[in-house]
Amino acid sequence: MNWLKTKFTLIFCVFIFAVVFTIPSFKNSVWPYKKINLGLDLQGGMHLLLNVKTPKAVSNVLHRLSQEMRYMFRKERIRIYHITTNAKSIVININSENFDALKKFMAKEYTDLEISSSVVKNGEQEVVFVLKSDEELRIKKMAVEQALETIRNRIDAFGVSEPDIRIQGKDNILIQLPGVTDTENAKKLIGKTALLEFKLVDESYDVSDLNNSNVPVGMELLEQMDSGKEPLLVEKKTLLTGDSLQDARVQIDQRYNKPYVSLKFDKKGARAFARITGENTKRRLAVVLDNKVYTAPVIQDKITGGLAMITGGFSMEEAHILAIALRAGALPAPVQIIEERTVGPTLGHDSIKKGLMAMTLGGLLVVLFMLVYFKVAGAIADLALVLNIFLITAGLASLGATLTLPGIAGMILTIGMAVDANVLIFERIKEEQRKGFTIISSITSGFQKASLTILDANVTTLIAAVILFQFGTGPVKGFAVTLSLGVLASLFTALVVSRFIFDYLIINKKMKKLWI
Numbered sequence: 001m002n003w004l005k006t007k008f009t010l011i012f013c014v015f016i017f018a019v020v021f022t023i024p025s026f027k028n029s030v031w032p033y034k035k036i037n038l039g040l041d042l043q044g045g046m047h048l049l050l051n052v053k054t055p056k057a058v059s060n061v062l063h064r065l066s067q068e069m070r071y072m073f074r075k076e077r078i079r080i081y082h083i084t085t086n087a088k089s090i091v092i093n094i095n096s097e098n099f100d101a102l103k104k105f106m107a108k109e110y111t112d113l114e115i116s117s118s119v120v121k122n123g124e125q126e127v128v129f130v131l132k133s134d135e136e137l138r139i140k141k142m143a144v145e146q147a148l149e150t151i152r153n154r155i156d157a158f159g160v161s162e163p164d165i166r167i168q169g170k171d172n173i174l175i176q177l178p179g180v181t182d183t184e185n186a187k188k189l190i191g192k193t194a195l196l197e198f199k200l201v202d203e204s205y206d207v208s209d210l211n212n213s214n215v216p217v218g219m220e221l222l223e224q225m226d227s228g229k230e231p232l233l234v235e236k237k238t239l240l241t242g243d244s245l246q247d248a249r250v251q252i253d254q255r256y257n258k259p260y261v262s263l264k265f266d267k268k269g270a271r272a273f274a275r276i277t278g279e280n281t282k283r284r285l286a287v288v289l290d291n292k293v294y295t296a297p298v299i300q301d302k303i304t305g306g307l308a309m310i311t312g313g314f315s316m317e318e319a320h321i322l323a324i325a326l327r328a329g330a331l332p333a334p335v336q337i338i339e340e341r342t343v344g345p346t347l348g349h350d351s352i353k354k355g356l357m358a359m360t361l362g363g364l365l366v367v368l369f370m371l372v373y374f375k376v377a378g379a380i381a382d383l384a385l386v387l388n389i390f391l392i393t394a395g396l397a398s399l400g401a402t403l404t405l406p407g408i409a410g411m412i413l414t415i416g417m418a419v420d421a422n423v424l425i426f427e428r429i430k431e432e433q434r435k436g437f438t439i440i441s442s443i444t445s446g447f448q449k450a451s452l453t454i455l456d457a458n459v460t461t462l463i464a465a466v467i468l469f470q471f472g473t474g475p476v477k478g479f480a481v482t483l484s485l486g487v488l489a490s491l492f493t494a495l496v497v498s499r500f501i502f503d504y505l506i507i508n509k510k511m512k513k514l515w516i
Contacts, residue, residue, distance in 0.1 A: 036396045039164075039403060039405070043179050044343045045342075046177040046180045046341075048177075050335045051171060051172055052171045057139055057140060057142075059085070060332070062088075062090055065090060069092075080102070094124070094127065115128070150328050151173065154325060157324045158189055160180055173335070183342055192325045194242070197238045198238070199288055202235060203233075207230055207231060218235060220235075222291060223292055245265060249323050250320055261309065262309050263308040263310065270304070270306025273303060282298060283298070294312040355408035358412055362412055367382045375516060381419055381422035389411065392489055403482070404478030407481065410479045414489070417487070420490075424454060428445070428449050428450045429443055429514070430516055432445045443514070454494060466480070
């Protein structure tokens with residue numbers, strides 16, 4: 001009798017677990033446990049496939065290296081004529097006599113670079129350096145991973161619950177945002193590079209006489225956010241970037257009642273900002289975001305404390321998106337939307353309605369068949385089936401899993417699988433009864449003989465579900481999760497719950513005849 005009480009305690013604990021985690025999905029004000037998350041196909045929302053422009057990440061690295069090299073060459077007194085970069089290489093023009101010194105220095109300090117070509121013309125040597133292949137692959141991989149984390153941080157700040165964000169292929173990122181209705185702002189936030197730079201403005205030239213073909217060396221023309229204003233000529237050299245940014249938040253200008261974004265730098269950035277403003281008093285400092293000048297105020301005095309601001313005549317919503325993007329950090333490379341789908345909430349509700357209708361109808365047919373064919377034993381199987389579905393929903397909620405339309409299909413499949421185990425057991429019991437064994441002997445033997453077959457069938461199904469989850473995409477994973485939970489629940493209800501009910505009826509209720 002002790003083993004009967006132990007089984008009852010186990011079943012009761014599992015039942016309480018199911019109640020605790022299932023009820024919030026239908027009435028989430030009861031207690032603060034998670035509820036089942038609905039996928040994009042059920043709740044509606046956005047589906048985006050982004051391509052990370054990884055070659056641009058490589059180009060950015062080469063550009064930063066070339067800027068660092070200028071300083072290092074001066075420090076090491078290695079004289080060069082000039083240094084330029086393109087998308088794939090750094091080109092250094094040097095006197096042929098200094099080539100050995102350059103080669104030795106580069107081999108020591110820049111081990112990730114190698115010489116691609118070296119050509120001598122009229123005593124001047126042009127040396128082309130490229131990244132080693134393994135380093136280039138590492139930068140591209142890191143760019144995709146960093147873009148994934150940056151986008152995830154932005155979406156978290158945007159307030160989307162249970163987003164699905166993951167790398168797909170080599171340089172694509174799949175994003176699913178259930179429940180998102182503000183699609184335009186979401187796309188703006190996700191796609192904004194948010195590369196923040198501070199550069200000095202050069203006012204010694206008449207900008208109206210300049211274009212991209214005659215810009216002075218070391219300078220560049222950048223558009224201003226206000227399209228009515230002419231471009232500004234700024235130095236290419238970046239004095240400070242958003243890497244040193246500690247915080248960015250929206251503030252209201254009390255004088256003009258317009259929003260702006262206030263910036264706060266970390267200690268290192270604050271020291272650099274104080275030095276920059278102290279050395280360039282009375283000059284204009286351009287605040288450049290994604291190659292556009294948002295503002296370019298005149299530095300009146302040295303600015304300490306690490307505080308700055310970005311103004312640009314934008315709306316409160318635009319300022320909010322900009323602040324989120326800056327706080328989350330800059331994307332290491334631009335991203336391009338290559339696939340976009342929007343699922344309306346109406347379609348999602350229809351999917352839920354039809355899925356639940358199919359599950360209810362299928363469940364009722366199974367329940368009726370079991371009652372008609374197996375009588376009392378069928379009623380026991382039906383009770384186990386209800387608990388089975390209950391356990392699946394509790395499992396989904398406790399794991400924080402997302403229920404999708406294929407997931408509902410997995411639950412419907414589980415209904416058939418749940419009674420399949422009971423059918424095997426009942427047929428074994430009937431065989432034992434036909435041989436003339438007692439009720440207790442028939443039930444014991446029926447469960448023992450059917451258990452191995454049931455375990456075999458369910459374990460192989462579980463292995464297949466795990467493989468589907470490991471290698472499948474979103475919808476396939478949703479199916480695999482519910483199928484796995486269904487298999488585990490079926491084993492428990494068939495081998496533990498059904499057996500307990502039989503034993504209780506025979507031992508406690510002294511049932512003499514088994515209607516099966």
